[in-house]
Amino acid sequence: MxxxxxxxxxxxxxxxxxxxxxxxxxxxxxxxxxxxxxxxxxxxxxxxxxxxxxxxxxxxxxxxxxxxxxxxxxxxxxxxxxxxxxxxxxxxxxxxxxxxxxxxxFLEGYTACTTTDFFRPEIQSAVLDLYKTFHGGPKLSQTKTIFDLIDEHLDQARSLGSHMPEDLDWMMHYYEKARAAFTASGFDLVSCFNDPMPGNFLIGQGKPMKLIDYEFASTNERAYELGVLFGEMFFDEPKTLELIEMYYGELRRDLVARVYVCRALADIKWASWAVVCRKLNDWDFDFQKYGVWKYMRARDLFLDARFDGWLRAV
The missing domain is CATH 3.30.200.20 (Phosphorylase Kinase; domain 1)
Known part of the structure; x- marks a missing residue:
């Protein structure tokens, strides 16, 4: 109440x-x-x-x-x-x-989505339509790619003395390979929301979905928007491929590769953000544990036998 x-x-x-x-x-x-x-x-x-x-x-x-x-x-x-x-x-x-x-x-008659809502096909379709609309709008004045975002958090973590994983250098090896791949192929830059927490998507009976809280928005790589979304919602591979095709209108090897590499980068980004937040204030949330979990998910993708192939396909 x-x-x-x-x-x-x-x-x-x-x-x-x-x-x-x-x-x-x-x-x-x-x-x-x-x-x-x-x-x-x-x-x-x-x-x-x-x-x-x-x-x-x-x-x-x-x-x-x-x-x-x-x-x-x-x-x-x-x-x-x-x-x-x-x-x-x-x-x-x-x-x-x-x-x-x-x-x-205040959007009367709307409620915030939950992770469970995102397993409903109509919600998935509405989210992708909403993203297409935002991506098709004017580019934001500030360009911060996923690499800019991660670099910023890593610098902040070092400055604040955040507790980082012992194998960070190993993860950074894959991170730099990803940076080289995207730099070589070129970025597909659009206005990106960058923060698909379920509660940022509002739904109401008979009403169009709305998107709130643009704190992390920037001009960024289009595939990152999908990668972070699919990771945040725990979508398995068949669902991920289905939604990649739904968004792009086709299912090409390079598009799949870009999204999956970005999915790994998203976990590095939010893990690094979390360990920085842990040092900023006594928030009522275990940011360090959240960060450890996100780094673990990034490792899982880096160790996927297909990761080097994805990098080559980017």
Whole structure:
């Protein structure tokens, strides 16, 4: 149950923080406001806000301390604005580039997907259609390929003294081979969402799927968007091949190779992100364990007898 307060009734530091944020939104000045914290969000504090006399509710996000080292909030806002113009995201009501404070319309009648939902064919089809729409939109101003993302996290991990796996150098050997393969073949750059956590996909009865939370968006390799999605949803090989063909309209060896190599890279990326997060704050989540698991999944793909063949086919 969401505990709701009226503006001026704050009882905790979190509530004082959101009241201060509410007072910064020009459209809400001098109006009666009710707010309540939402469950979810690993790095941020999220709130549902109601304005007296307004027919819409609003979603307010206060960025978590330290997250600015891997989230470009200006790019995130650009992606959210573009996505809304494409009809796949809520309207952006307010954004402050100084610290990333965001306000969006609250999508009434929608619920967040779960991993189980992604095993439904109609959900899989809707996700790929949504991605095609976003990928077909304008490229984002910031280009950060999967290699840029991983390099950034590895530098941060070294700087923070994060606990890294003993065989990191072995994994980096395969990582550099992947970089060389993509550099030689060329990148297929499009606007990418980059963060297929199930809860970022919203569904409602008789409503089109919507995509929220563009924090990690960038112009990136198209195949990475699919690789990280298929890995995050635990899709087996037959389902992966089916969805590659559904997205591209054909099933070529080079496309399969690019997606599978990117699937391994996705696990390196999110494992490295996790061990960095472990050092940033005392989050209510075991990031180190999550990172260990992601590194383990990357090893599994690097050790696949087909991996060198995939690299050659990229």
């Amino acid at each position: 969401i505990i709701r307060r009226r503006l001026g009734e704050a009882r905790s530091q979190y509530e004082r923080d959101v009241e201060a944020a509410i007072l910064r939104v020009p459209q809400w000045q001098g109006k009666g406001v009710t707010y309540g914290m939402l469950v979810g969000g690993l790095n941020n504090r999220n709130w549902r806000v109601q304005i007296d006399g307004d027919s819409r509710d609003y979603f307010l996000k206060i960025p978590g301390e330290g997250t600015e080292i891997f989230i470009n909030r200006v790019t995130s806002n650009e992606a959210a604005v573009n996505a809304h113009s494409l009809g796949i995201a809520p309207e952006v009501i307010f954004f402050d580039p100084s610290d990333g404070l965001e306000v969006h319309e």
